[in-house]
Amino acid sequence: xxxxxxxxxxxxxxxxxxxxxxxxxxxxxxxxxxxxxxxxxxxxxxxxxxxxxxxxxxxxxxxxxxxxxxxxxxxxxxxxxxxxxxxxxxxxxxxxxxxxxxxxxxxxxxxx
Amino acid sequence: xxxxxxxxxxxxxxxxxxxxxxxxxxxxxxxxxxxxxxxxxxxxxxxxxxxxxxxxxxxxxxxxxxxxxxxxxxxxxxxxxxxxxxxxxxxxxxxxxxxxxxxxxxxxxxxxxxx
Numbered sequence: 233x234x235x236x237x238x239x240x241x242x243x244x245x246x247x248x249x250x251x252x253x254x255x256x257x258x259x260x261x262x263x264x265x266x267x268x269x270x271x272x273x274x275x276x277x278x279x280x281x282x283x284x285x286x287x288x289x290x291x292x293x294x295x296x297x298x299x300x301x302x303x304x305x306x307x308x309x310x311x312x313x314x315x316x317x318x319x320x321x322x323x324x325x326x327x328x329x330x331x332x333x334x335x336x337x338x339x340x341x342x343x344x
Numbered sequence: 345x346x347x348x349x350x351x352x353x354x355x356x357x358x359x360x361x362x363x364x365x366x367x368x369x370x371x372x373x374x375x376x377x378x379x380x381x382x383x384x385x386x387x388x389x390x391x392x393x394x395x396x397x398x399x400x401x402x403x404x405x406x407x408x409x410x411x412x413x414x415x416x417x418x419x420x421x422x423x424x425x426x427x428x429x430x431x432x433x434x435x436x437x438x439x440x441x442x443x444x445x446x447x448x449x450x451x452x453x454x455x456x457x458x459x
Contacts, residue, residue, distance in 0.1 A: 275450030275451055323444040325442075335386065
């Protein structure tokens with residue numbers, strides 16, 4: 233299964249943009265890139281996903297490199313509520329574990 | 345509408361006892377996942393149900409763990425002869441189908457403590 237690599241932790245200041253990187257150099261053409269986040273003491277929640285083109289929604293933006301070997305989750309103005317562990321995941325048909333394998337993620341801290 | 349519901353939210357049991365954890369997925373969702381998360385750790389896949397297909401049980405850590413999904417809806421995760429290392433948060437998620445572009449909806453989890 234295709235794997236992702238993320239930094240263990242990142243820090244941000246409140247109301248500043250945050251760019252969370254993810255490397256997926258072994259991505260295949262049919263892999264979707266998904267991002268989830270997990271706030272303390274809660275189950276993960278969906279953030280955004282994409283295949284080839286950049287995506288925007290009310291929570292965040294997803295920038296996908298042209299070769300698709302990396303992507304960046306962008307939080308435009310971090311708030312204290314955005315402090316969470318962010319998971320970058322690849323999904324493809326025929327993969328194992330329900331086609332959704334969580335790595336260790338990036339723990340984002342937001343300073344007031 | 346209602347999200348994914350898990351019960352109980354907390355379960356304390358004694359070592360050696362059996363426990364059952366319940367997951368009510370979102371109505372109409374055909375895909376259902378179980379994960380567990382030990383303190384400070386990431387999510388560990390346990391089992392995946394998709395429609396009428398045979399479940400993917402590749403993540404179940406031992407034969408003490410089993411899960412079923414009745415009528416394609418509610419799922420029960422059973423742990424027999426619980427051990428202290430089974431203590432964790434057990435998370436359930438569902439999605440509309442098996443599409444790779446779909447998002448998963450997670451429940452709040454069951455905190456299992458084995459004394």
